[in-house]
Amino acid sequence: MQLPRTLMAASAAVIALIAAGATPAVAADAPGQDKAGHYSFAIIGDIPYGTAQQALFPQWIQEINAANPELTFHVGDIKNGSSRCDDALYQQIKGDFDTFTNPLVYSPGDNEWTDCHRANNGAYNPLERLAYDRSVFFANPGVSLGQNPVKLDSQAAAGFPENVSLRRGGVDFAVVHVVGSNDGVQPWAGLGDTAPRPEQLAAEQARMANAISLVKSTFATAKQKHDRAVTVLLQADMFDPTYTPAWSDISAFQPLVQTLVEQSRAFDGEVYLVNGDSHVYNSDKPLAAGSPWLTTYGVTGSADNLTRVTVDGSSNNKDWLRVTINRPGADHVLSWERVPYVAH
Numbered sequence: 505m506q507l508p509r510t511l512m513a514a515s516a517a518v519i520a521l522i523a524a525g526a527t528p529a530v531a532a533d534a535p536g537q538d539k540a541g542h543y544s545f546a547i548i549g550d551i552p553y554g555t556a557q558q559a560l561f562p563q564w565i566q567e568i569n570a571a572n573p574e575l576t577f578h579v580g581d582i583k584n585g586s587s588r589c590d591d592a593l594y595q596q597i598k599g600d601f602d603t604f605t606n607p608l609v610y611s612p613g614d615n616e617w618t619d620c621h622r623a624n625n626g627a628y629n630p631l632e633r634l635a636y637d638r639s640v641f642f643a644n645p646g647v648s649l650g651q652n653p654v655k656l657d658s659q660a661a662a663g664f665p666e667n668v669s670l671r672r673g674g675v676d677f678a679v680v681h682v683v684g685s686n687d688g689v690q691p692w693a694g695l696g697d698t699a700p701r702p703e704q705l706a707a708e709q710a711r712m713a714n715a716i717s718l719v720k721s722t723f724a725t726a727k728q729k730h731d732r733a734v735t736v737l738l739q740a741d742m743f744d745p746t747y748t749p750a751w752s753d754i755s756a757f758q759p760l761v762q763t764l765v766e767q768s769r770a771f772d773g774e775v776y777l778v779n780g781d782s783h784v785y786n787s788d789k790p791l792a793a794g795s796p797w798l799t800t801y802g803v804t805g806s807a808d809n810l811t812r813v814t815v816d817g818s819s820n821n822k823d824w825l826r827v828t829i830n831r832p833g834a835d836h837v838l839s840w841e842r843v844p845y846v847a848h
Contacts, residue, residue: 542673542829542831543574543672543673543828543829544573544574544826544827544828544829545573545574545575545576545577545672545826545827545829546568546571546573546575546576546577546824546825546826546827547576547577547578547579547737547778547813547815547824547825547827548568548576548577548578548579548815548817548821548824548825549578549579549580549581549613549739549779549780549781549815549817550580550581550613550780550781550783550815550816550817550818550821551564551578551581551582551817551821552582552583552597552600552821553581553583553584553817553818553819553821554584554587557821558596560845560847560848561597561600562600562603563845563847564824564845564847565600565603565604566603567824567845567846567847568604568824569603569604569605569606571826571843572605572606573606573826574606574607574672575606575607575608575609575648575654575672576604576606576607576608576609576650577608577609577610577611577679577737577778578601578608578609578610578611579611579613579737579738579739579778579779579780579815580610580611580612580613580614580615580616580683580738580739580780580781581613581614581615581616581739581780581781581817582594582597582610582613582615582616583597583615583616584615584818585614585615585619585622585625586622586624586625587624587625588624588625588626589616589617589620589625589626589628589633590626591636594616594636594637594640594641595640598640598641598649601641601649601650602649602650602651603651604649604650604651605650605651605652606650606651606652607648607649607650607652607653607654608648608649608650609648609649609656609668609670609679610641610649610666611666611679611680611681611737611738611739612634612637612641612666612681612683612739613683613684613739613780613781614683614684614685614688614739614740614781616633616637617630617631617633617634617637617683617688618630618634618683618684618685618688618690619685620633621692621693621694621695621697622693622694623694625694627694627695629692629695630688630692630704631703631704631707634707638665638666641666642660642665642666645658645660645665646658646660646665646668654670656668656669656670657669657670659714659717659718662714663710663714664681664711664714664715666679666681667679667680667681667714667715667718669718669721669722669725671725671729671731672829673829674729674731674732674733674829674832674837675731675732675733675734675735675829675837675838676722676723676725676726676729676731676733676734676735677722677734677735677736677737678718678719678722678734678735678736678737679736679737679738680715680718680719680736680737680738680760681711681715681738681739682711682712682715682738682739682740682742682757682760683738683739683740683781684739684740684741684781686752686753686754686755686756686757687708687711687712687740687756687757688704688707688708688711688756689704689705689708689756690752690753692704708756712756712759712760715738715760716759716760716763719736719760719763719764719767720763720767722734722736723767723770723771726771726773727770727771727772731773732773732774732832732837733773733774733775733776733829733837733838734767734768734771734773734774734775734776735775735776735777735778735838736764736775736776736777736778737777737778737779738777738778738779739779739780739781740757740779740781741779741780741781741782741814742754742757742760742761742779742790743788743790743797743812744781744782745782745786745788746782746784749800754800754801757801758801758802758803761791761797761801761803762801762803762804764777764791764807764810765791765798765803765804765805765806765807766805768791768807768809768810769805769806769807769809771809773809773837774809774811774836774837774838775807775809775810775811776810776811776812776813776838777810777811777812777813778812778813778814778815779812779813779814779815780814780815780817781814781817782814783816783817783818783819783820783821784814784816784820785813785814785815785816785820785842786812786813786814787811787812787813787814788811788812789808789810789811789812790810790812791803791806791807791810791812792806792807792808792810793806793808794806813825813840816842822844822845822848823842823843823844823845824842824843824845825840825841825842825843826840826841826842826843827839827840828840
């Protein structure tokens with residue numbers, strides 16, 4: 505992330521953002537970035553966590569509505585990891601999602617299905633909870649949520665309605681269902697398991713294969729259309745800087761990481777990877793040459809043109825991310841800022 509200029513040299517727009525408590529992101533104040541963008545969208549994740557945030561969530565949605573982003577992405581976890589996965593919770597959040605004025609694109613997180621085996625979650629079968637999540641949030645495949653939905657390209661025919669793609673402002677988006685808990689293959693200890701079940705492994709392999717397929721097709725479209733950027737959104741933080749993961753924490757992500765390296769290297773534009781999961785805002789380049797993550801995952805090659813962004817969540821969920829697709833000529837295709845919630 506580039507360091508901001510001094511306030512003396514900053515534009516009036518950046519000064520206003522700083523005064524309002526918003527945080528400009530990568531190159532938000534670089535030459536050319538002050539040109540008005542022609543498309544903006546919001547990203548949230550790991551929200552709402554617990555009863556207090558559930559009570560505030562409708563107000564936060566109205567704050568996002570007031571800012572009028574043309575689209576909102578929720579990158580997963582509609583509940584915390586220690587609360588029950590009962591039907592009523594999904595219905596409640598679906599009702600909240602329905603109050604977004606503009607389109608909402610949601611990708612499931614691990615808390616709403618993978619981790620539901622935990623006793624304090626209700627000791628559910630996670631695959632049954634995933635089926636229920638799909639029935640609630642993806643009842644109309646190929647169409648976003650929100651009061652003014654838009655059509656999306658969906659993998660519903662393959663059984664993955666949550667995997668969708670879209671194209672806006674010369675940027676191609678892939679929203680893929682890849683979650684924490686090692687993409688859902690950690691044992692369901694709450695059900696007495698000490699190793700993953702065969703059906704659990706088969707489900708993950710199918711999900712990952714389809715996620716990779718969507719990522720590849722999104723890059724192919726971007727190259728065919730001569731677009732400026734590709735953005736991949738998912739729940740899992742595959743490069744969590746807050747701890748040193750064991751291989752059993754991240755092994756399932758390796759095929760996707762290799763795919764991101766290969767596809768990014770073959771793409772002339774910029775690549776953005778957005779995730780939640782680890783709850784702390786971060787912007788870095790985990791697949792650039794020299795990154796220790798390349799060795800951790802044992803991947804071949806590197807991708808200097810990929811920038812990763814983690815959105816705030818859980819107890820850090822005090823803001824939403826406003827992202828702008830900048831006009832051609834800007835130093836970067838995307839710029840973003842953290843917009844604090846007023847209600848708290």
